[in-house]
Amino acid sequence: MGRAPCCDKTSVKRGPWSPEEDELLRSYVQNHGTGGNWIALPHKAGLNRCGKSCRLRWLNYLRPDIKHGGYTEQEDRIICSLYNSIGSRWSIIASKLPGRTDNDVKNYWNTKLKKKAVAMHNQQQQQEYYNHHHHQHASGGRSRRGAGTPQSQCASMQPSPASASSAASAGDAACSFGAMYSPSTLQQATAVLARYDGAATAPLPPPPQQQASSLAEFSPAPPPPPAGSAINSWAGGLALDDMFLPELLGVCDFPPGDIFGGGFAPLLQDRASSLQELAACYFPNAQAAEMWTAADHVKPPPPAGLCPSLT
DNA sequence: AACCACTGCAACCGCATTTGC
DNA sequence: TGCAAATGCGGTTGCAGTGGT
Incomplete structure (x- = not known):
């Protein structure tokens, strides 16, 4: 018996993020913070995404101080x-x-x-x-x-x-x-x-x-x-x-x-x-x-x- | 032009750890 | 103290882009 999934994978959107979703998540986090609860965040932000997915997207892509490529x-x-x-x-x-x-x-x-x-x-x-x-x-x-x-x-x-x-x-x-x-x-x-x-x-x-x-x-x-x-x-x-x-x-x-x-x-x-x-x-x-x-x-x-x- | 192989990267998956009750 | 939920993490996968034939 495995652990329960973090969300209902059949009802949330998966795959690449659209610019609109990025903007929703970015503006929500910038205005409200994560609230320490990624599971509840997508609902509050109006996103049909898994909380884990939101967290990953924010941490790996949307955070303002992120650098991509150009390794020294x-x-x-x-x-x-x-x-x-x-x-x-x-x-x-x-x-x-x-x-x-x-x-x-x-x-x-x-x-x-x-x-x-x-x-x-x-x-x-x-x-x-x-x-x-x-x-x-x-x-x-x-x-x-x-x-x-x-x-x-x-x-x-x-x-x-x-x-x-x-x-x-x-x-x-x-x-x-x-x-x-x-x-x-x-x-x-x-x-x-x-x-x-x-x-x-x-x-x-x-x-x-x-x-x-x-x-x-x-x-x-x-x-x-x-x-x-x-x-x-x-x-x-x-x-x-x-x-x-x-x-x-x-x-x-x-x-x-x-x-x-x-x-x-x-x-x-x-x-x-x-x-x-x-x-x-x-x-x-x-x-x-x-x-x-x-x-x-x-x-x-x-x-x-x-x-x-x-x- | 079409096909194929390769590459890079975003996103997902599942497990481990932490946290809160 | 034990349990469940939440979070963190590393491995893996899927796919778009690119270059070669």
């Missing part, structure tokens, strides 16, 4: 940086971009930015592949990490930690969070998470097998961590508090090839700038943000005064 490089970097960190939590990402809505950011990511990032990621992989083999020929040695490692071999954009489960369910790629990060990174991340999430105490998955040859670096990724592990709970968004993020990013050193330090690197220019942007999001006090960005590696938990939208 700075906005691109912020989106990538935050997507790296928190996954597809579009409302949080959009809240850091004045005038942008979650729907707009989501569409922009899915239609443009993701492709751009994937192209750069693949380009970087090819370059690393070339460098790797060139280096082998030159020295007979083997690179420690890099292109083709289990952490970076996914052809499509790797799902972020926070979105790994949904991306996997969408059949996006046979990539898992556990497969994408080095054991040390996973361990460090879990240590942070364990302090914020009491449930995050399950043991980490075993480290990937040492690669026997350079060819083995292109073998399939190791299996995802067992269900219920700390990482899975994080990936599923369970008991996840945004306040851990600055510390997580600060604690963990993400080498090239990992999401945080690898595929997005060309787009993010460098890790420091992305951290600065993240810091600015989390620390309203500019000095605190600068201190956090400047500090290296292990740091105490983030101070009070985080962005309200992120706590």
Whole structure:
């Protein structure tokens, strides 16, 4: 038995909004506000629409401060940086971009930015592949990490930690969070998470097998961590508090090839700038943000005064 | 000109969370 | 405390526009 629908879908209009409907909704909200009740609003405003539809239309299209299109490089970097960190939590990402809505950011990511990032990621992989083999020929040695490692071999954009489960369910790629990060990174991340999430105490998955040859670096990724592990709970968004993020990013050193330090690197220019942007999001006090960005590696938990939208 | 594939975006759907009683 | 309603959110869909053949 599912929940009751918010409105009678057979009696309300659906589909694209007409200019007249837009004007009705706009003038009503501007004159009366939403009244904190979107369900009753369409009737009061004389609209034959579902309250949810009205809310969506207002928030995503009619609000006076909305911007559409024309994303700047700075906005691109912020989106990538935050997507790296928190996954597809579009409302949080959009809240850091004045005038942008979650729907707009989501569409922009899915239609443009993701492709751009994937192209750069693949380009970087090819370059690393070339460098790797060139280096082998030159020295007979083997690179420690890099292109083709289990952490970076996914052809499509790797799902972020926070979105790994949904991306996997969408059949996006046979990539898992556990497969994408080095054991040390996973361990460090879990240590942070364990302090914020009491449930995050399950043991980490075993480290990937040492690669026997350079060819083995292109073998399939190791299996995802067992269900219920700390990482899975994080990936599923369970008991996840945004306040851990600055510390997580600060604690963990993400080498090239990992999401945080690898595929997005060309787009993010460098890790420091992305951290600065993240810091600015989390620390309203500019000095605190600068201190956090400047500090290296292990740091105490983030101070009070985080962005309200992120706590 | 007609058809097809692709793209971008608005809107919808269903689930999770919050709120009020 | 429990329940239902309202709201918020992310994933998905539908369709108009566009470009290629």
